[in-house]
Amino acid sequence: MTAAPATLVRRLVTVAGWNDRPGAPAASGGPGPKRRRPRGAFRLGQYAALAVILAMVDLPLLWMVLTSVRPDQDIVQYPPQLVPRSLTLDNFRTLFADGAFTRYLVNSGLLAVGSTVVTLVLGVFAAYAVARFGRRFRIARWFGELSLLAYLIPGILLLVPIAQLVNGAGLANQPPVLIVLYAAHMLPFAIWVLRSYFRGETVDLEEAAMVDGCSRFGALRRVVLPQALPGLVSTGVFVFNMAWSEYMFAATFLTEQSKLTLSVGVSNLLDETGVNSWGLIMAAGVVTVLPPLILYVLAQRRLVEGLGEGAVR
Amino acid sequence: MTVASKRAPRSAAGLSDRALAGLLLLAPALVLLVLVAYPSALAVLSSLFHVDFVTGARRSPGGANYLTVFTDPAIRAATWRTIAWSVGNLAIQVVAGVACALVLNAGLRGQTLARGLVLFPYMVPAVVATLIFRYLFNDVTGLVNYLSQQVGLIDQPVNFLGDPDTVLPTLILVNCWKYTPFITLIVLARLQTVPRSLYDAARLDGAGRLALFRSITLPWIAPSLLAAALLRTIWTAYDFDLPYLLAYGGPVDASTTLAIQIRKVAFDQQDIGLASALSVCFAILLVAAAVPYVRSFRRSEQWMR
Numbered sequence: 001m002t003a004a005p006a007t008l009v010r011r012l013v014t015v016a017g018w019n020d021r022p023g024a025p026a027a028s029g030g031p032g033p034k035r036r037r038p039r040g041a042f043r044l045g046q047y048a049a050l051a052v053i054l055a056m057v058d059l060p061l062l063w064m065v066l067t068s069v070r071p072d073q074d075i076v077q078y079p080p081q082l083v084p085r086s087l088t089l090d091n092f093r094t095l096f097a098d099g100a101f102t103r104y105l106v107n108s109g110l111l112a113v114g115s116t117v118v119t120l121v122l123g124v125f126a127a128y129a130v131a132r133f134g135r136r137f138r139i140a141r142w143f144g145e146l147s148l149l150a151y152l153i154p155g156i157l158l159l160v161p162i163a164q165l166v167n168g169a170g171l172a173n174q175p176p177v178l179i180v181l182y183a184a185h186m187l188p189f190a191i192w193v194l195r196s197y198f199r200g201e202t203v204d205l206e207e208a209a210m211v212d213g214c215s216r217f218g219a220l221r222r223v224v225l226p227q228a229l230p231g232l233v234s235t236g237v238f239v240f241n242m243a244w245s246e247y248m249f250a251a252t253f254l255t256e257q258s259k260l261t262l263s264v265g266v267s268n269l270l271d272e273t274g275v276n277s278w279g280l281i282m283a284a285g286v287v288t289v290l291p292p293l294i295l296y297v298l299a300q301r302r303l304v305e306g307l308g309e310g311a312v313r
Numbered sequence: 314m315t316v317a318s319k320r321a322p323r324s325a326a327g328l329s330d331r332a333l334a335g336l337l338l339l340a341p342a343l344v345l346l347v348l349v350a351y352p353s354a355l356a357v358l359s360s361l362f363h364v365d366f367v368t369g370a371r372r373s374p375g376g377a378n379y380l381t382v383f384t385d386p387a388i389r390a391a392t393w394r395t396i397a398w399s400v401g402n403l404a405i406q407v408v409a410g411v412a413c414a415l416v417l418n419a420g421l422r423g424q425t426l427a428r429g430l431v432l433f434p435y436m437v438p439a440v441v442a443t444l445i446f447r448y449l450f451n452d453v454t455g456l457v458n459y460l461s462q463q464v465g466l467i468d469q470p471v472n473f474l475g476d477p478d479t480v481l482p483t484l485i486l487v488n489c490w491k492y493t494p495f496i497t498l499i500v501l502a503r504l505q506t507v508p509r510s511l512y513d514a515a516r517l518d519g520a521g522r523l524a525l526f527r528s529i530t531l532p533w534i535a536p537s538l539l540a541a542a543l544l545r546t547i548w549t550a551y552d553f554d555l556p557y558l559l560a561y562g563g564p565v566d567a568s569t570t571l572a573i574q575i576r577k578v579a580f581d582q583q584d585i586g587l588a589s590a591l592s593v594c595f596a597i598l599l600v601a602a603a604v605p606y607v608r609s610f611r612r613s614e615q616w617m618r
Binding site: 263 | 330331333334335337338340341342344345347348349350351352353355356359364369412416417419421423427429430431432433434436437438439440441443444446447448453454456459490494547548550551553554557572576579580585589592595596599
């Protein structure tokens, strides 16, 4: 029996939608009570492996933070000083003294927030329609399946035609274009995650609310969306990160200095000053990486809470 | 309750459910049509013509575009590089990802915290990964050069990102740093669903650790692993941001994969028709690459029944 392509894609996206609940694995892990605990050399080897993994994964990030708070004359020492001798915030001061970096930061923030809002609003519309009406109306069902195929089309394959489209319409250097572009890119993912929250128990609760006199929109606002909050949060974090980090489209469509995002502006900064001032560059890196990491940490906690309340599923 | 769902043709503001469904889907459908469906069609159309870069006008049919795709030495070289890039990335990420997941699922102390920390690189923007690793791999003050020399791995500083021989392996390592957590996370989630009873039964039969892994763990995680690997293959083969930012396709094209080549052809050589033809061929390659995954995915799912 051959599975329809959409079915396979759907399975794949289920797997890809791990961030549906980033908290889940961490929350539910741990060995069962019956599990035999290995002892001795094997156990020691496991701890050693864990240490190596954590070092390889997180030391590069730590090295960036360390470099960002050291004066340049310490950074250029060779052999490198592994333990900092003096700490300073000068690199951050220099970074913000010139307004350009602040400009990039604001631009990226607006772009990421805008993309997140647009994607979530459109995602809620579409996911609600697909989840509620997919069984009755073919259009809604097809939309659900086809949008998943759209998720698999890599951005680079659309770069040239979209550039033709955007430049042809004279829309270069218009940040809202990027917001819609990012929304289009992330919408299939948002629909997929959100529609699972619009099913099951939520339907019963919604119908109960409507019997009690709520309008459909009232029920959506008071019952359905609160139930879907963990899904909204995780989708939102994912979209925010994507829009915050994206380089290819941003570099193609934003060329005016005052419109640049962090990805474009910081990579330019690296090309202009990198060799002379790694401290400054690393400070830019620290500021750029903070919002996604903070969001990830916060959202993970929120998700674990949401699961703890046993709201959905 | 069923009253409301089955026999309520009028819902919000006097709209029928059908109208409401259409209304809700209008904006999302419009966005996807304009920014995904239409560009896809436009790419196919443009690939058949010579397109004027400035005016966007399609001139003279350009079947030659496809001929060029298959004969151009730069494109051929980029194709091989893309294959090396994808295979290298996937081989390392799958092995390292599974190994990490196994360690993180072993019930060690601090496991929850470690799981959170291991995921960090996946959240790091490509440009930040670029800053970090251009610094770590530089040949003057770079820590990698220093440490490698200390332990005697190399005699002289290597310009990892500036030497055509080392640039691609270095890019692969950085990419693995950023994306292995994705595989780890999916495998980890799957590992937690392995029924204990399977292990207990196998242990009664006297199976060792390796046998347990090969006969139970691996088949159990296979469907998730294959699906994750397929997604990562697609996203890696077509990835632009990280390899481009780290080396801009250079030195002397040594890290120009097809994704970077497409952009180069389109905007540096200003040949929209050829870039579109390349995109179309690259898309077909994607489908071909997916076939073996889909096959083994089905086989591994049958094992589950």
